[in-house]
Amino acid sequence: MSESNNYLLGRGIFHSVRLDAQHLLWRLHTGYILHPRIPVTDHMRIAELGTGTGVWLFEAAKYLPPTIQLDGFDISDEQFPLKEQCPPNLRFDIMDSFVDPPATLVGQYDVVHLRMWATNFRNRDSGSVLHHVMELLKPGGFIQWEEADLTHQVVVGEKAKQFEAEMNQLFGQVGLDFSWVPNLPKRVKQVGFHLVEFDRQQFQNNLINVCTNTYLLALHEILQGLRQSCPREEIVEHGIALHHLLSAERRSIIYNWCPTVLLCQSPPTDVISISE
Ligand SMILES: C[S@@+](CC[C@H](N)C(=O)[O-])C[C@H]1O[C@@H](n2cnc3c(N)ncnc32)[C@H](O)[C@@H]1O
Numbered sequence: 001m002s003e004s005n006n007y008l009l010g011r012g013i014f015h016s017v018r019l020d021a022q023h024l025l026w027r028l029h030t031g032y033i034l035h036p037r038i039p040v041t042d043h044m045r046i047a048e049l050g051t052g053t054g055v056w057l058f059e060a061a062k063y064l065p066p067t068i069q070l071d072g073f074d075i076s077d078e079q080f081p082l083k084e085q086c087p088p089n090l091r092f093d094i095m096d097s098f099v100d101p102p103a104t105l106v107g108q109y110d111v112v113h114l115r116m117w118a119t120n121f122r123n124r125d126s127g128s129v130l131h132h133v134m135e136l137l138k139p140g141g142f143i144q145w146e147e148a149d150l151t152h153q154v155v156v157g158e159k160a161k162q163f164e165a166e167m168n169q170l171f172g173q174v175g176l177d178f179s180w181v182p183n184l185p186k187r188v189k190q191v192g193f194h195l196v197e198f199d200r201q202q203f204q205n206n207l208i209n210v211c212t213n214t215y216l217l218a219l220h221e222i223l224q225g226l227r228q229s230c231p232r233e234e235i236v237e238h239g240i241a242l243h244h245l246l247s248a249e250r251r252s253i254i255y256n257w258c259p260t261v262l263l264c265q266s267p268p269t270d271v272i273s274i275s276e
Pocket residue numbers: 005007009019020022023049050051052053054055056073074075076095096097098114115116117120
């Protein structure tokens with residue numbers, strides 16, 4: 001297993017359950033697995049980068065034709081399912097999406113799916129992943145990217161707002177800058193993609209609690225992940241405030257990020273402009 005990364009979230013059983021709950025959140029929010037503007041054709045190839053537990057691909061395998069090849073990649077195989085649990089058209093492999101993909105995968109995919117990369121870009125820019133995706137895609141292939149926009153949040157409750165301000169300050173201190181999410185449309189065009197759609201919404205009433213619960217648990221994971229980079233007292237202090245939100249305050253607060261969907265296409269020919 002490759003572990004050459006500084007991933008802030010966990011990969012244990014609690015963390016896997018949170019990822020799967022977030023899948024439900026996205027699924028109920030968008031109502032689709034594959035974006036409806038992507039044409040489904042027999043024998044197409046779909047890759048998911050940073051696949052985690054592979055929950056999105058498992059659902060894709062259930063609803064898409066079995067002739068479609070589904071490949072899940074991640075820098076770590078810790079959350080991958082066992083091979084025996086996968087249908088014949090679904091496979092998982094280790095791959096770092098911040099570097100060039102192996103030559104055997106170049107130009108092989110009709111669709112590349114990414115979701116919830118927010119904390120993967122610590123002190124990094126989205127450009128290297130976009131170049132990686134550009135290499136994987138066939139001409140005219142699609143990126144479907146579903147992301148949490150932490151720069152646009154819906155936060156209700158005085159204590160929750162106070163915690164939000166403190167977390168924003170902490171994120172700045174440790175090199176977590178989430179502005180790459182609202183900047184994605186500009187960035188994809190710079191890399192040479194054609195932007196088809198970029199849409200930011202808020203969760204409807206039925207999903208507000210699912211987002212608050214999963215987001216607060218993710219913040220707990222992030223605080224644990226930052227123990228190496230921050231003074232202990234600071235982490236303990238934020239941890240106490242978070243625990244308060246998760247218990248005494250929980251029923252009177254809302255703590256949501258805004259769900260953002262990006263759909264774009266690689267150029268129809270092999271001519272790709274790489275203007276930074
Ligand atoms: C928050 S999880 C999201 C998992 C999945 N996309 C989902 O929505 O359920 C982020 C994933 O990105 C993976 N990741 C982090 N850095 C990566 C890299 N450089 N290349 C590939 N995957 C990476 C992590 O291991 C983790 O599985």
